[in-house]
Amino acid sequence: PFFQEFVLEEYPKPDALLAKLNANENPYGPSPMAVDALKKVATKGNRYAWRELFDLIDKIAAHEGVKAENIIMGPGSSDILEKTGMVFFKGGGNVVSADPSYMSLMRVAEATGGTWKPVPLKDDWSHDLDAMEAAVNEYTNLVYICNPNNPTGTLTDPTKLLDFCSRVSEKVPVFVDEAYLGFLGDGTKQSMVSLVNEGKDVIVARTFSKIHGMAGLRVGYGVAQPETIARIQEITRGGMGISYTSIFAAMASMDDVAFQDKSRTLNAAARDYVFTSLKDMGLEPVPSYTSFMIFPIEMEGKDFLEKMTALKVGVRAFQFLGKKWCRVSMGTMDEMKIFVSALQKVLV
Numbered sequence: 001p002f003f004q005e006f007v008l009e010e011y012p013k014p015d016a017l018l019a020k021l022n023a024n025e026n027p028y029g030p031s032p033m034a035v036d037a038l039k040k041v042a043t044k045g046n047r048y049a050w051r052e053l054f055d056l057i058d059k060i061a062a063h064e065g066v067k068a069e070n071i072i073m074g075p076g077s078s079d080i081l082e083k084t085g086m087v088f089f090k091g092g093g094n095v096v097s098a099d100p101s102y103m104s105l106m107r108v109a110e111a112t113g114g115t116w117k118p119v120p121l122k123d124d125w126s127h128d129l130d131a132m133e134a135a136v137n138e139y140t141n142l143v144y145i146c147n148p149n150n151p152t153g154t155l156t157d158p159t160k161l162l163d164f165c166s167r168v169s170e171k172v173p174v175f176v177d178e179a180y181l182g183f184l185g186d187g188t189k190q191s192m193v194s195l196v197n198e199g200k201d202v203i204v205a206r207t208f209s210k211i212h213g214m215a216g217l218r219v220g221y222g223v224a225q226p227e228t229i230a231r232i233q234e235i236t237r238g239g240m241g242i243s244y245t246s247i248f249a250a251m252a253s254m255d256d257v258a259f260q261d262k263s264r265t266l267n268a269a270a271r272d273y274v275f276t277s278l279k280d281m282g283l284e285p286v287p288s289y290t291s292f293m294i295f296p297i298e299m300e301g302k303d304f305l306e307k308m309t310a311l312k313v314g315v316r317a318f319q320f321l322g323k324k325w326c327r328v329s330m331g332t333m334d335e336m337k338i339f340v341s342a343l344q345k346v347l348v
């Protein structure tokens with residue numbers, strides 16, 4: 001009944017694809033300033049970055065308007081999601097989240113001894129906040145919200161979400177995954193970080209993988225109460241997985257606001273083109289607020305993936321809400337043209 005993914009026997013080799021649109025990567029990154037920083041510090045790869053990590057933490061804290069003690073670092077936000085899943089569910093309990101949503105934390109929670117309590121998204125694709133609040137019970141250890149949501153690309157009204165997080169976090173910690181927030185023009189206004197300053201037990205996860213185009217460099221962070229951070233770090237130290245070089249790339253990328261603006265603008269243009277092209281084909285794409293888009297396909301999921309891969313286009317295929325869906329990441333405009341023409345051949 002729940003979210004399911006179709007997979008190929010073998011993940012396609014990136015070099016064998018003309019358009020790699022299967023992992024929500026930013027095709028423009030890393031920023032030129034981040035690349036310069038990487039080159040400059042490459043020879044420092046023999047050192048641990050203990051001192052340097054604090055500089056990045058200070059910079060992030062200033063950017064988010066919080067204290068350094070509110071920041072937990074990880075090699076990608078996956079690290080924060082997974083450690084939270086391990087620590088919060090090692091004694092059992094349930095995690096309430098939307099279905100479909102980004103499954104990383106829930107999968108680890110399940111593997112660790114917890115159970116997943118899925119709450120279907122509403123018809124307008126937003127989180128069903130009332131139903132999620134009602135789903136919280138005495139065994140709930142955490143609520144997970146992904147906004148904008150993956151794999152749907154859709155947004156839940158930030159004012160309503162702020163109210164929900166503020167109230168529900170009095171009962172149980174709320175984890176808000178804001179991986180794609182950077183693609184919203186006024187992203188920072190929609191963030192839940194302000195709740196951390198109000199003392200609420202909210203954990204906000206952010207990443208350099210998306211708007212900063214640094215997925216392969218592995219830097220992410222969480223903003224939370226110091227006690228919650230201490231709890232998440234009960235299992236392993238937060239920053240130990242981040243490389244010396246990536247720390248400098250992240251600091252440089254934060255200064256390259258022009259690169260982030262460029263990523264946002266070109267992503268929106270690719271999204272408009274794909275949305276219109278899919279509509280022209282008679283398909284029903286879901287309006288997206290992120291760097292990817294979903295649309296229903298009337299075809300067996302694995303067969304679809306095989307045919308798209310044969311045309312050198314990498315995408316993802318899922319099943320939920322009784323339908324099969326393709327999720328396509330926004331690449332360059334050239335890649336999106338290759339994608340549309342492959343789709344025209346496959347969906348005949």
Ligand code: PLP
Pocket residue numbers: 023024075076077078079102146149150177179180206207208209215219220
């Ligand atoms: N959260 C969401 C919603 C994602 O889509 C992803 C990656 O696709 C991640 C977190 C993890 O990204 P990373 O570990 O690169 O920060």
